[in-house]
Amino acid sequence: MSSTRALQALNGVQMNTKSNVPNGNVKTPVKSSVTKPEKKRKKEKLSSLCKTPPSVVRTRNGRGYHRGLFLGEGGFARCFQMKDEAGKVFAAKTVAKASIKNEKTKTKLLSEIKIHKSMVHPNIVQFVDCFEDDINVYILLEICPNQSLMDLLKNRKLVSEPEVRFFMTQIVGAIKYLHRRRVVHRDLKLGNIFFDPDMNLKIGDFGLATVVSSSSGKRYTICGTPNYIAPEVLGGKTTGHSFEVDIWAIGIMMYALLFGKPPFQAKDVQIIYDRIKHNEYKFPEDSTVSEEARVLIRDLLSTDPLQRPVLDDILDYDWFKSGPFPSSVSVESLRQTPNNLSFIAREESLINFANCKQAVGIHEVPKNPVEILKTDLESEQPKALLPQSLSPNNTKSKYKEVATVNIKSVKSKITNQLANAHNDNKTISSMNDQLSNTLYAMEEIESGKSRSIRTSGDPVIISKWVDYSNKHGFSYQLSSGSIGVLFNNGQSVLKTVDSNDICYVALDEKSGWNISHYQGDSIPMLLSRYVEVVDFFKKYMNAHLADVSSGSNSNRFTQDIFLRRYTRDANYIMFELSNGTYQFNFKDHHKIILSDCGRTITHISPAKEVETLSLWSVLENQNFIKTPEQFFNVKYDFMKQALRDKILM
Known part of the structure; x- marks a missing residue:
């Protein structure tokens, strides 16, 4: 029944x-x-308390919405079509005021509205407005007329790998947007991801979403849908959970689409939970799903949250490039597998994949985090539930942005004020001095005024790295053997491969970077948590990542070299080391490094061939000699522009 x-x-x-x-x-x-x-x-369900809205629902300012068809219901709300006076149709999530029985429930609803209202992304259901009458609260949303991923799976039973590649790319793009804003969805599932009129996916239902502050980092409420709950959520207050629960949900959805049902599914909820805790699932023996897909699913469904790939790494898995990738999905997919998927050539697939990533904003500049303000949770009118800051008609100034921890300047300041602020900040002025000196030396060499010679051996570089800045920070291994983490608060801890000694780099804006060394038996307790994180990444990188070169391993803190800053771009990731070395890892797996204040340049090919020369000789030859780089001139221009841009930040 x-x-x-x-x-x-x-x-x-x-x-x-x-x-x-x-x-x-x-x-x-x-x-x-x-x-x-x-x-x-x-x-x-609490949704049963929701009364059918009147035929015309009016907002405080008199605007009228005509109720249309009943669309469905969840555990807390019912959804109806609503048409405005201009004839435009929306979906109205309707919550009964009778179900809001205490302050906690009210806060939860208002937080949902605030979080959803602050989201503007092509793959997130668009928030339109919210209002109330005496009986219900109405959340007006963009309507998605082509049902959900769950409906597609019910109709199809199995979904092809090319289509799932397309779906997963859009989902990853939307979740990356959420996580950049420090929002965890916590209820990602096939039934909460909808198709718009053009068959693009839209993530909806922010009823369980939460903002994770950089200070606390975890939530402890056991919540979600049984088949999709991550193991750390089941741990409750013992373990806590964070952004990784959404990564787990990606793995569950990918498995369900490719194999027909969630991996831990059972009739009894307790059995589902036991299977999740023990990671008890298997791939059907008769399935033809590729091994590349299975590899990604296994990693996404790692019991240890820290073992799951971060969002930036998911789309780098071979599976996304190992088969056809469609340019779009049509309504035909709601009924059957499209016929033309097998005819998409590899070159076309790679172009489609790149276009899809661009459309979902994979390489966009991070957005400032969402903040739940006190005014968002307190109504100005005694009988009203919704504060004026949220409803109605206030969508142009929807929320207050919060600056991230490391940003000290305000864009609205005039240029000289910004310059003075940079001069007062020792860390910024020091990095700008190094950048300026490097650019000056490069320009002198380019103009022929200086003929520098190679002054040293191969530079110390970053040979391995893991970007986990959505939780801890950026972890890396130097070719000298040191493993470090640049934490989100600007502090760094480095540790050598075969020693328990550490190098601690404290960020001080007035004096720059203060470096301290501690032997393994004298590490302060305050640094113990930092060291635990470094040890985890040390173990992870040794097990999973390959060096980009066969650099020497000196097992010591070479000249106290550490990572000061890194920058992601659509074409490369840039590392700024404390000794003035600038390393560029390009998307095609070539690496080019500027060292010795720009006078020396190194090229590491995808085959790990290393060539270090003076910049003068490379410019004179217009390329490297033993390992020529096909696009050297283009990449060299990229590098110079990146150095200039950093000075202007």
Whole structure:
């Protein structure tokens, strides 16, 4: 029996009232007689309290919306079509005020509205407005007329790998946007991802979403949908959870689409939870799904949250490039597998993949985090639930942006104020001095005024790295053997491969970077958590990542070299080391490094061939000699522009 029918049957019965008990005598039922009614009441959704909206719903300012078709219901709300006076159709998530029984429930609803309202992304359901009447609260949303991924899977039973590649790219792009804003969705599932009129995916339902502050980093509420809950969520207050729960959900959805059902599915919820805790799932033996897809799923469904790939790494897996990638998905996919997928050539697939990543904003500049303000949770009117800051008609100034920890300048300041602020900040002025000196030396060499010679051997470079800045920071290994983490608060800790000694770099804006060394038996307790994170990444990188070159391993802190800053771009990732070395890892796996204040340049090919020369000789030859780089001139211009841009930040 469906849950809807069960609710209808229960609602039609008068229980324990004088009107249906003979002589008005109400007898206290024995324990066994109350068991079944209690079970039925547990099935009743809070959405059942939601009354059907009137035919015309009016906002505070008199705007009218005409109620249309009933679209469906979840655990807390019902959804109806709403048409405005211009004839435009929306979806209205309708929450009964009777279900908002305490301050906690109210805060949860208002937080959902605030978070969703602040999201503007092509793959997130667009928030339109919110308002209320005496009975309900209405959240007006963009309508997605082509159902959800769950509906597609029910119709199709299995989904092809090319289509799933397209879907996963759009989902990863949307989740990356959320995580950049420090928002964790916590209820990602096939039923919460919808198709717009053009069959692009849209993530919806922010009822369980939360903002994770950089200070606390974790949430402890056990919440979500059983088949999609990550193991650390089940740990409750013992473990806590964070952004990684959304990574886990990507793995669950990918498995379900390719194999027909979620990996831990069972009739009994407790069995599902036990399977999740013990990571008990397997791939169907008769499935033809590729090994590349299985590799990605295994990594996404790692029990240890820190072992799961970060969002930036997911789309680098071979699976996304190992088969056809469509330029779009049509409504045909709702019914059957499109016929033309096998005819997409590899070159066309790579172009489609690149275009899809660009469309979902994979390489966009990070957005400032969402902040839940006190004014968002307090109504100015006694009888009103929604504060004026959220409703109505306030979508142009939807939320206050919060600057990230390391940003000290304000864009609205005039140029000389910004310059003075940089001069007062020792860390920024020091980096700018190095950048300026490097650019000056390069220009002198380019003009022929200086003929520098190679002054040293191969530079110390970053040979391995893991970007985990959505939680801890950026981890890296130097070719000298040191492993370090540049934490989100600007501090750094480095550790050699074969020693427990550490190098601690404290960021001080007035004096620059203060460096301290501690032997393994004298490390301050305050640094113990930092060291634990470094040890984790040390183990992870040794197990999973390959060096970009066969650099020497000196097992010491070479000249106290550490990573000061890194920058991601659509074409490269740039590392700025404390000794003035600038390393550029390009997307095609070539690496070019400027060292010795720009006078020396190194090229590392994808085959790990290393060539270090004076910049003068490379410019004179117009390329490297032993390992020529096909696009050297283009990349050299990229590098110079990147150095200039950093000075202007």
